[in-house]
Amino acid sequence: MGKIITKIVIVHSSGNELAHGMAGQIRDWLFHEGRSARIVETSREAAPPAETWAGAEMILTLGGDGTLLAVARAVQDLSIPILGLNLGTVGFLSEMSPTDWRDSLTAILRGEYDMSLRLVISFHVVRRGQEFYKGYAINDLVISCGSLARMIRLDMWYGNDHLGTVRADGMIVSTPTGSSGYSISAGGPLIYPELNVFALTPICPFLHAFRPMVMPFEKDLRVLVRDADVDVYLTQDGQTGVVLAPGDNVIASRAEKPLNLIRPLHSHYAHKLKSKGFVRES
Structure with a gap:
């Protein structure tokens, strides 16, 4: 179980219209749930300034693994937990999909999650x-x-x-x-x-x-x-x-600090390997 999360930064790549629309939808839902949320657009040309992440208790990335990786490098020294919603192809690092995000976020916001600490x-x-x-x-x-x-x-x-x-x-x-x-x-x-x-x-x-x-x-x-x-x-x-x-x-x-990835309680590594095609059952 984790701490209660109240302040979220939602991040997506500029030019991704699907992510842009979903970011607004999720922000409005979070406001309705009594949480603070703001949207940040990123580009490969320039990382957001450090003040972008001020006060954030969680970063929610919308896109593929590339978006999550870029954000993770940018906030590596800040130890802010990251959660990914997959809008890409493989999405091995992301824990949510466009169809289940409400149920997953509802549980996570009330502390029902684990923290996966990853070497950097x-x-x-x-x-x-x-x-x-x-x-x-x-x-x-x-x-x-x-x-x-x-x-x-x-x-x-x-x-x-x-x-x-x-x-x-x-x-x-x-x-x-x-x-x-x-x-x-x-x-x-x-x-x-x-x-x-x-x-x-x-x-x-x-x-x-x-x-x-x-x-x-x-x-x-x-x-x-x-x-x-x-x-x-x-x-x-x-x-x-x-x-x-x-x-x-x-x-x-x-690195001195690990990457903190939020993992829903229902997420299991073996299941992810099977769902992404790394392990096939005969």
């Missing part, structure tokens, strides 16, 4: 001894050559332990939350979402010389870009990123 990756890129770029990743960090099928060479350390050098199309560093995304498509494992571990999954490694592995996030992971004859990209959650250069170090660790 905090990372920075070091170039010639200086921090060049930093951020958070909710799902994954991906080091790759983009659309070109060219191999890059990466060295990896876990703390002081050298994990190895790999030639591959790229490398995925995935949280348990993101294990059901790009990582599993590249042959990585599904991981229970509330574990404090990460998955290291190579993308098409040369001669299969590096196998996917799961490790506790107790030490920093360091990935050194050894060499590449094409541009190398670092992307976070498949949404934003930066171009890397040979000699760059990507250093990833477990």
Whole structure:
């Protein structure tokens, strides 16, 4: 059981007319239920200012997982619980649908929910001894050559332990939350979402010389870009990123604060895996 929620910020991407209409409908319903609610439109070009979230006890995102991920990164340091209503395709992170939101919200607003605490990756890129770029990743960090099928060479350390050098199309560093995304498509494992571990999954490694592995996030992971004859990209959650250069170090660790996702009491991980097609019953 959770605390009673009275102040909600409803977030949707600008230009999404379905989400815009539903946001107004939900806001009016929340007012009728005696709650405070306001609507915020976001865009990929610019994150909302910090004062956008002032006083919020819950953020309700309307859209797909991409909308929820962008909001989660923006409020990572604030520890505001997030609940997703899926208007996209897969919607693995979202707990509500357009058909059941009233029943789900009624229970959640009176405290009938659990909090799912998810590991978040905090990372920075070091170039010639200086921090060049930093951020958070909710799902994954991906080091790759983009659309070109060219191999890059990466060295990896876990703390002081050298994990190895790999030639591959790229490398995925995935949280348990993101294990059901790009990582599993590249042959990585599904991981229970509330574990404090990460998955290291190579993308098409040369001669299969590096196998996917799961490790506790107790030490920093360091990935050194050894060499590449094409541009190398670092992307976070498949949404934003930066171009890397040979000699760059990507250093990833477990963020100080977890992502707080609100989970209705009727939500179960095994059921979600089945409903999204990750597990098929014979």
